[in-house]
Amino acid sequence: MPSDFALKTLNTVHRTLLRVSGGRIGRQAIGMPVLELVTTGRRSGRSRAVMLTSPMRDGEAYVVVASRGGDDQHPAWFLNLRDEPRVQVAVGGGARQPMLASIATPDQRARLWPQITARHQNYANYQKRTRREIPLVLLGPVG
Template identity: 65%
Template sequence: MPSNFALKTMNTAHRVLLKVSCGKLGNEFGGMPSVELVTTGRKSGREHAVLLTAPIVDGDTYVVVASRGGDPTHPAWFLNLRDNPNVLVSVRGGPRLPMTAHIATPQERAALWPRVTAQHKGYAGYQEKTTREIPLVLLTPVGNPASN
């Protein structure tokens, strides 16, 4: 399982790649758009930004996976949005837009998980590494009926 240091190092490297390439590299990985997710810290109240990928894009809804590489604990960003679903999202280096994070219900996850793993086998491997069910999170623009 990746350590916090390793995860932060990967995030920093991703940001550097985006910056030095003027956004030409790092906006997509494995066919998935990169998404910067900004949450509000559940303890600190401060903004925290993390770069993720979205294996499913349905219109203006982005689905992200709280896998943390198959770690037995949820990522901090997931815990933050669980407590406060009001987030900011930037897709492929675009502007940060207000969105609502919605943790997939069991029925939604049952429909979405096979789509995620069909195209991105690594997520299935992460699920095999852990006993926790890896959550999926739907990010929808504020004002979109799906976000309410």
């Protein structure tokens, strides 16, 4: 698992590429759309942005995987949105839009997980590395 410093550096480089290229470079990664998720820090109360891939959509919602590369700890962004589900999302370098995050129910996960891992084996490999069940999060329109 990369260090927090390495992950933050990669996020910064990715965000910069999107901005400098006007969204032409970095809109997709490994065949998935890239989005910027902005959460509210659960302890600091400050905005926290992270670049993520979305392996699929479920209706209007973007689905993201809280894998943290198969680490035994949940990613900070997941803990933040668990406590405050009102988030902002920018897809492919576009403008940020308010969205509501919801953690997939067991039934939703049972339906979505096989679809995700069939298309993107890396997520199945991450699940094998950890004892925790990797959560799925749906990012959908507000209201």
